[in-house]
Amino acid sequence: MIDTIMLFAAGFGNRMRHLTENSPKTLIPILGQPMLHHALALCKMYPFKKVVINTHYLHDQISKSVDDFKKLNPSFPEIIVIYEEELLETGGAIKNALAQLGEDPVFALNTDIVLKSEYNIFADMIKKWNPEEMDFLLLMQKYNRAVGYSGHGDFDLLADGKLSRQDKEGNYDYMYAGLQILKPQKIAKHPLKVFSLREYYLNSDKVRGIAAKDSTRWYHATTPEDLVDIEMDMLAHGDQ
Numbered sequence: 337m338i339d340t341i342m343l344f345a346a347g348f349g350n351r352m353r354h355l356t357e358n359s360p361k362t363l364i365p366i367l368g369q370p371m372l373h374h375a376l377a378l379c380k381m382y383p384f385k386k387v388v389i390n391t392h393y394l395h396d397q398i399s400k401s402v403d404d405f406k407k408l409n410p411s412f413p414e415i416i417v418i419y420e421e422e423l424l425e426t427g428g429a430i431k432n433a434l435a436q437l438g439e440d441p442v443f444a445l446n447t448d449i450v451l452k453s454e455y456n457i458f459a460d461m462i463k464k465w466n467p468e469e470m471d472f473l474l475l476m477q478k479y480n481r482a483v484g485y486s487g488h489g490d491f492d493l494l495a496d497g498k499l500s501r502q503d504k505e506g507n508y509d510y511m512y513a514g515l516q517i518l519k520p521q522k523i524a525k526h527p528l529k530v531f532s533l534r535e536y537y538l539n540s541d542k543v544r545g546i547a548a549k550d551s552t553r554w555y556h557a558t559t560p561e562d563l564v565d566i567e568m569d570m571l572a573h574g575d576q
Contacts, residue, residue: 446514
C-alpha cells in the first residue's frame with residue numbers, strides 16, 4: 337500500500353508577477369483558500385500516513401500556512417516540511433527528501449494546480465499501478481478540459497498506457513495533470529543534485545499514463561487573469 341505523498345511547493349511562480357512578489361505561488365488564494373490547502377484537502381480522499389512538502393521561496397510563509405491547516409484539521413496525517421537552500425527542481429526534491437519518503441513507491445503532487453475529483457483519484461491510480469512494469473504512473477487530463485492551461489498538451493495516450501510524443505501538428509490529446517506515482521529509489525540514482533523528473537517522462541520505457549475520468553476538473557493559474565476564470569468555473573460547479 338502506498339501511504340506517503342510529496343507535495344511540490346518550492347517554486348517561485350514568476351509568471352504570476354506581482355502576486356508572488358511577497359507570497360509563494362502555492363499560497364495564492366482560490367475561493368479564499370491557498371492552493372496548497374486545496375492540495376492538502378485532496379489528500380483527505382486517501383488514508384495517507386505521511387505528507388512531505390518541499391519549500392524554498394518564502395518557506396516560512398508555507399510553514400505557517402501548513403500549521404494553520406493542521407489546526408483546522410487535527411486528524412490529518414503527519415506533515416513534514418523540508419526547506420531546500422537552493423531550488424532543486426522536481427527530481428532533485430525527491431532525491432533530497434529520500435530519508436523522509438522511504439524506499440517504497442510514493443505519490444507526488446504539484447501544488448501550483450488545483451485538482452477536483454468526484455472519485456478517489458488516488459485509489460484509482462493504485463489499481464493501475466504495476467511496479468514490475470512501471471517506474472512512473474502519471475495522471476493525464478485531456479488538454480482541452482483544463483482551465484487556465486494555454487499549452488498544446490504533453491502526450492498522446494496509447495491503449496496500453498504508454499505515452500507517445502511523436503512530432504505532430506496541432507495539439508497532443510493529453511497533458512500531465514500534476515499527480516503521479518513514482519519510485520524514490522529510482523530517482524536517488526540520478527547523478528545530479530538539481531534535475532527535473534520530466535527527463536524520465538521523455539526517456540524512460542517504464543512510464544505509463546492513466547486518463548483522469550471526465551468528472552475530474554483541473555485548474556492552473558498561469559497568469560493572474562486566470563484566477564477569475566478558475567473561480568468562476570469552480571463556483572459554477574458548486575465549490576465553496
